[in-house]
Amino acid sequence: MNKLQEKYRKEVVPQMMANFGYKNPMAVPKIEKVVVNTGFGRQVVAKTGDEQKKFMAAIIEDLSAICGQRAVLTSAKKAIASFKIRKGIAIGAMTVLRGKKMYDFLERVINIALPRSRDFRGIDPKSFDRSGNLAIAVKEHTVFPEIMPEKVKTIFGLEIIVATTAESKEEGLNLLKAMGFPIK
Secondary structure, three states, X not given: OOHHHHHHHHHHHHHHHHHHOOOOHHHOOOEEEEEEEEEOHHHHHOOOHHHHHHHHHHHHHHHHHHHOOOOEEEEOOXXXXXXXXXXXXXXXXXEEEOHXXXXXXXXXXXXXXXXXXXXXXXXXXXXXXXXXXXEEEEOOHHHOOOOOOOXXXXXOOEEEEEEEOOOXXXXXXXXXXXXXXXXX
16 A cells, blocks of 8 residues: 555544544545646647657657556647647646555655755645636656656646535645655
8 A cells, every 4th residue: 555545544544533523434536537637739740640640649658657547639629820739739748646646646646856946945835726627837857756857859738626525625634744745
């Protein structure tokens, strides 16, 4: 069992039950899934077909290494002429993590990636939505230990969305703060 998962069961559940008055441990909010995605629409548009394929393959490889799970390409749902995007063209990559891989990834984000990122002073509480989900932006993917900065040709940013079963922003904030997320 993962350290973060163990911490949730032994420390966070009793603490949340005391703070919010839950009668049943199963009513305590938990992390449901983590979605990691990146968009590369601008970089791909100006390249030729072979360059696009190499670029997309490199991003998928890096994203897969970071997450420990194969990333999939996401395509444009509709054409937008001003962005030079046609319907169906690949504009990003994403992966959805659940279970053990999710907890392993979150542990690396909390303990390694966020502290290594430039000018990081904690996660802003405004990053939470009304239903207690958190959205974090990482400007450079090279902050993850799986990526060797010497071998990287293009640096890209990531968006990490932590989806919880919390009912409100306050519950989600308290849950993730108790789990060790560096929130201001």
